[in-house]
Amino acid sequence: MTEKKPYAKIGTVICEHDSPNVMNFSFVVEGDVEDLVVRRGEFVIVDTKDGTVIARVQNLVRVNRYYQHAEAVREYQSRGEPLRSIFPTDRWQYTVAKVQVLGLWFEDRPLRPYFAVSPGAQVRRVKEDILAAFLKLDREEGLRLGKLAHHELEFSPSIDRLLSKHLAILAMSGAGKSYFVSVLLEEMLKRRKEQGRLAIIVVDVHGEYTYLKNLTPSSLEIQDGLIDVEHIRASHIQIPVKSLEAEALGALVADMSAVQVRDLRRVIAEMRKTKQDGYTLNDIIDYVRNDETISKNTREALVGWLINLEDTGLFGREALPDITSTVKSGKLTLIDLSDFISLKKKQIVVSHLVNELLYLRRRGTIPPFLLVLEEAHQFCPESRHELALPKSRIETIAREGRKFFALLCLISQRPVKLSTTVLSQCSNQAILRATNPYDLEHIGRSSEGIDREALDTITTLEVGEALFVGETVSVPTFVKIRKRHFEPTGTIQDLSQAMKKTDK
Ligand SMILES: Nc1ncnc2c1ncn2[C@@H]1O[C@H](COP(=O)(O)OP(=O)(O)O)[C@@H](O)[C@H]1O
Numbered sequence: 116m117t118e119k120k121p122y123a124k125i126g127t128v129i130c131e132h133d134s135p136n137v138m139n140f141s142f143v144v145e146g147d148v149e150d151l152v153v154r155r156g157e158f159v160i161v162d163t164k165d166g167t168v169i170a171r172v173q174n175l176v177r178v179n180r181y182y183q184h185a186e187a188v189r190e191y192q193s194r195g196e197p198l199r200s201i202f203p204t205d206r207w208q209y210t211v212a213k214v215q216v217l218g219l220w221f222e223d224r225p226l227r228p229y230f231a232v233s234p235g236a237q238v239r240r241v242k243e244d245i246l247a248a249f250l251k252l253d254r255e256e257g258l259r260l261g262k263l264a265h266h267e268l269e270f271s272p273s274i275d276r277l278l279s280k281h282l283a284i285l286a287m288s289g290a291g292k293s294y295f296v297s298v299l300l301e302e303m304l305k306r307r308k309e310q311g312r313l314a315i316i317v318v319d320v321h322g323e324y325t326y327l328k329n330l331t332p333s334s335l336e337i338q339d340g341l342i343d344v345e346h347i348r349a350s351h352i353q354i355p356v357k358s359l360e361a362e363a364l365g366a367l368v369a370d371m372s373a374v375q376v377r378d379l380r381r382v383i384a385e386m387r388k389t390k391q392d393g394y395t396l397n398d399i400i401d402y403v404r405n406d407e408t409i410s411k412n413t414r415e416a417l418v419g420w421l422i423n424l425e426d427t428g429l430f431g432r433e434a435l436p437d438i439t440s441t442v443k444s445g446k447l448t449l450i451d452l453s454d455f456i457s458l459k460k461k462q463i464v465v466s467h468l469v470n471e472l473l474y475l476r477r478r479g480t481i482p483p484f485l486l487v488l489e490e491a492h493q494f495c496p497e498s499r500h501e502l503a504l505p506k507s508r509i510e511t512i513a514r515e516g517r518k519f520f521a522l523l524c525l526i527s528q529r530p531v532k533l534s535t536t537v538l539s540q541c542s543n544q545a546i547l548r549a550t551n552p553y554d555l556e557h558i559g560r561s562s563e564g565i566d567r568e569a570l571d572t573i574t575t576l577e578v579g580e581a582l583f584v585g586e587t588v589s590v591p592t593f594v595k596i597r598k599r600h601f602e603p604t605g606t607i608q609d610l611s612q613a614m615k616k617t618d619k
């Protein structure tokens with residue numbers, strides 16, 4: 116077997132009718148064909164006096180001249196004698212690797228390729244330090260998320276590259292999105308203060324991150340430091356009524372008319388004057404009921420709507436929790452929505468949360484943060500027909516947040532249903548296995564760095580494999596996400612386990 120050592124020679128560049136050219140070349144792979152010396156997707160290099168040409172294997176073609184002529188093969192076949200038994204066919208078999216040039220590395224800098232490699236040039240395995248530098252990985256301070264597919268090199272993008280312009284994690288369900296998020300969270304929580312830390316807020320729709328509250332420094336293999344995780348159940352959240360304008364209340368109700376909003380605005384102005392230490396929805400309801408200046412119809416409609424809102428149990432006099440004191444650098448805040456069945460209630464909570472985070476961050480009251488949103492298509496859908504209270508606010512963060520470090524990490528198993536405004540603002544995408552053609556098409560359209568080849572590969576990815584595109588790395592890169600350090604205990608992984616556990 117040919118050695119896997121970096122810089123080992125693995126082939127020789129050949130002449131074909133239009134290659135080697137600046138962007139492509141082919142090479143005959145060294146050694147025994149059965150050895151699978153190179154694989155599709157692997158990075159290779161050719162050293163020249165003008166720099167190191169970095170390329171990636173796009174395809175592998177096996178050639179054997181004994182099998183070139185269909186008639187001859189058919190003839191031997193009909194005689195019942197395999198060609199192998201007459202001719203030394205095996206010795207004539209070899210592999211041609213077709214590669215795409217990605218860049219040129221010259222004097223520790225990447226350059227755009229501007230020449231073709233020479234036929235006869237030696238193709239070698241890439242040296243890890245060159246590949247890491249070329250991909251712009253940060254081997255000291257980066258987030259250790261896994262390994263490059265086909266290489267031993269650790270995939271360690273810097274926080275700046277991965278998160279500073281929003282990240283979208285897209286894939287079909289079961290592909291490993293949430294698992295990847297837990298690996299990302301582990302890496303973020305491991306960071307020391309000196310390295311710079313973000314405040315992290317996770318909107319945990321299914322309660323699948325709750326186990327992280329049991330994290331300890333030793334479970335993350337760090338000696339010093341503290342791990343700060345707070346778990347907040349959505350049923351404990353209270354939205355302060357005094358912070359809601361008439362328009363905001365109106366938005367929570369499907370079809371409040373302009374006249375009704377105007378009446379409500381006057382009522383709220385009155386409440387603010389008379390009840391300076393806050394008031395509840397019931398206070399507003401009482402006031403509206405007794406206000407003769409509002410027409411009877413409007414009064415009844417307003418009271419009905421406000422009662423419905425009161426019934427959600429989400430509103431009160433004070434804000435709970437107090438976001439300003441909850442959101443801190445280096446801390447993970449889990450907003451656990453798993454108690455709620457109603458999508459509307461989830462949306463009201465997310466809408467309030469996003470609004471507060473945006474407002475407080477703009478004023479500099481809270482530190483730079485990362486908001487992780489599972490099931491993002493439920494909160495910022497593309498379709499205008501779907502109920503989507505938080506949509507415009509999420510779109511605002513997507514558009515403007517990067518300027519003041521209000522960052523998003525959006526996760527969705529239905530990219531096609533996710534707002535294109537939001538998706539196109541995510542400069543980074545981690546794409547795991549996806550097979551739905553509509554989703555694939557949408558992913559292809561919304562990310563610039565992705566070509567047909569890469570898109571096809573997405574359907575063949577395994578669970579836990581991801582394609583990173585965007586600003587994280589200089590070229591689209593396939594990565595095997597690492598195992599998490601800390602596993603949830605007691606969760607049921609599959610159906611057979613669940614059946615055994617309950618069938619007593
Ligand atoms: N990187 C990985 N390494 C090992 N197992 C993984 C990895 N990613 C996913 N898995 C397995 O696949 C399962 C489904 O992953 P999950 O993240 O819940 O999928 P999704 O969120 O995309 O629906 C996990 O419970 C885990 O067993």
Ligand SMILES: [Mg+2]
Nearest residue numbers: 289292293294
């Ligand atoms: Mg998931």
